[in-house]
Every structure is written in C-alpha cells, then in structure tokens.
Amino acid sequence: MIDDTDRQIVNALQEGFPLVSRPFAAKAAELGMAEDDLIVRVARLREHGVVTRFGPFLNAENIGGGFCLCAMTVPPDRWDATVEFVNAQREVAHNYRREHELNMWFVLAVEDRAEIEAVARRIEAATGIDVLLFPKEREYFLDMRVPA
Amino acid sequence: MSSAQRSIDAIDRAILEATQAGLPIAAAPYAAVAARVGISEDETLARLERLKARGVIRRIGLAPNHYKLGLVCNGMTVWDVDDARVDALGEQVGALDFVTHCYRRPRHPSVWPYNLFAMAHGRTREEVLVKRQRIAELLGPACRASDVLFSSEILKKTGLRLARRAGEEGACSD
Structure with missing residues (x-):
C-alpha cells in the first residue's frame, strides 16, 4: 500500500x-x-501500477492529430469479440465499459485528425455495430490531476 | 493551425518516441534520452522546452491510477443543456474542483440528448452522486435532462501511440 x-x-x-x-x-x-x-x-x-505513466504527455492536436470519444451498444453475446477487436486497434487509447445502453466508450487518438472517421468505419465494418462519434466541440477545463 | 505549428522535425519526433513509454526513472533522465536519440543533453532539454512552449507537450509528470488511489468510482455525468447557455455554464462546471474533464460534445438525435460531459471521480458511488447533484444545482433550469454513466471496467488504457516510422518504436497522452 x-x-x-x-x-x-x-x-x-x-x-x-x-x-x-x-x-x-x-x-x-x-x-x-x-x-x-x-x-x-x-x-x-x-x-506497482499506482503510477501508470511518467514522462511527457502530448497534446496531439498541436501536431495535427486529434482525439475523439466514441461509443457503441454492444450486445452481451458479442461483448468479448468486440472488446478484442476494439482494443487491438492502435488508435484506441482508452476503452471503458459503462453502465448504459451505450456500454462501450473509447477514445481514438490519432496523429492526423482525418483518420478518426476511417478508424470508426473500420470498427463498424469489423463488428457490425454502429460507432457514435462524440468529438469535443469545446473544452471547458482540463485538469487531469487528482488528489492522492 | 499553420503547418509550421503542426510540424515537428525528425529529432523532435525521435525524442517523443524515446519518451513515450516513459522517462527513465534515474537521476539524469534527460541525459539517458539524449544518448538514445544521439544528441546532447542540452539540446534534448532545449527541444523539450520548445515542445512544451508550443503546447505539443501538455505537461511532464506522472499519471496516477485512480483505482489504486482508492478513487474506484468514475462517473461520466452527462447533461442536456440549453445551447444558448451551455458555454457559460460549461465554464462554471469545468471550474468545479472535483471535475477532471468537461467538454461540449454533439447530441445524437433520438439516441443521445446530452451535450455537456463532466467527469467526476469518487471513493464510492455516493460520492460521485453528491458531485452530480452539485453540478445539477449549478446548471439549474438550463438543464433539461441528465444521466451518469459509471465505469464498470477499464478495458484498455495506453494513451496516444505514435505510428511506427522508420523502424522506431511508436508518446503517451492524456
């Protein structure tokens, strides 16, 4: 501890x-x-994994890249296969299961903003499940710090 | 954004690639990075300073695992806020000390009515729900509906990975 x-x-x-x-x-x-x-x-x-990363954190937008939050409604019987495919995509930076009909929420991080749409379509084609895109339209505040 | 702002040169890229899995946890970490890239420590420090000044590097430090700190509950609170007021109110929600991210995002008609997203962490669901209530009070009648999506599992967490180029390993990001 x-x-x-x-x-x-x-x-x-x-x-x-x-x-x-x-x-x-x-x-x-x-x-x-x-x-x-x-x-x-x-x-x-x-x-021990209390610290997940230590070093420089990039803002991909300032080198032409971007992030996009995405969500899918994954049926229970296709959950494992969908997790496996989505997590295998290099562009998927985070993926969380959430308690909602839209039960899979992931973030695409790409070096070229134009790739976002293509990656989402690739995931749709492979899984047969719609990918909803939630690009950030405005950022109000970003403070990743949490009190330990 | 101009192409000058957008571009990083091959040496900058090599530095970012050499640090994306993390800085060496050693007395002189930048000297170790410099050795790997094949430039001097001074040049490495100067280039990192420039990348930070340009905003390519958002911050240098550590990312804690919220779960290991006991913050096991992560609630994505989502709100359907009047378009005319969302920006002014979003700034206020983002300024709440317990909100770690706050964004305006598009609605998806008939599927998703919410346009304001605010992330809150807590040791228990009750803590997150108290935070949700504080946000609700701040938004008042400008908010028509809301929900909170608790995370039940982290399926993947790696951050941005630069594509491999020229046989190099692929920098992390928030």
Missing part, C-alpha cells in the same frame, strides 16, 4: 517535472527528501 509520502509524491509530480539535468534532485529538495529516496519511491509506484 502507499503511505503519506507516496501520496505527497503523486500530488507533487502530476505536472511541472522540471526540464533540468537533475530533475529528481530539484523535486526532492521541494519535498524535503533525498534525491535517491524520491527515485526509489517513484520507481516503486510505477512498478
């Missing part, structure tokens, strides 16, 4: 990891810990 120091680290490192030669030393100083201790703890949090 994670302790209070781990939680402090998760909170402090969600953004603003410094672009300097010894970034862990800089962050460790802010947290009042030794550089080595911080490295060991971050490595352990990563290893």
